[in-house]
Amino acid sequence: MSDAEPHKTDTTAGLAPLAGQLEKIAEQLGVKSVLVMRSEPDSMVVSATAGEATQQYTVGAAGRKALEDKSRVPLYCEQVVDSDSALFVRDSRNDATFAGNEDEVEFGLHNYLGLPVHDGSGKVVGTVCVLDDSAREYTDKERAQLSAFAGEVDMALCISAMPVPQLDCFSDRPTRLSRTPIHVAISDFWKARDSSHWLSSLLIMNGWI
Incomplete structure (x- = not known):
């Protein structure tokens, strides 16, 4: 177990503006852990963490993927990345695919809801x-x-990923982003970057933030 402070929300530098949102989700949903995970070829790596289980899920911690090894139980997030689709597991202990997975066995977390995240392409x-x-x-x-x-x-x-954010970052995401306004922290993030004031103003006029 890590020596990190209990319940301490943490993120990589690039996701720091979203720390407040992580904490809000953990509190409102009443879950033990809220994570943003980065996919590497052989592992899933914690990029942001909130909730009671932050001691177990620290930024930089990694879980090894099962990949083609049929003797191993796949990670929840591995399945989400491979399928590029949402995954809900009510109780992995009773699930043919995920029974005995790493999160269940090591941390007792047998309930999971996850969604894929994407880069600009x-x-x-x-x-x-x-x-x-x-x-x-x-x-x-x-x-x-x-x-x-x-x-x-x-x-x-x-x-x-861009020196100056492009409209492509927003134009292809209407399904998710039309549901709620973009968090104020994201606006602050844009404004902190060189030459991005024009983009913040444009998004405000169009109701994004």
């Missing part, structure tokens, strides 16, 4: 997910909240 690069230690459902409102947050992560990744 639309490639799946990771996940946004919540985990809990109770076999529970998620309401449509809770699912929409997580989906909206995944859209904000998409946008943050797109913006951080």
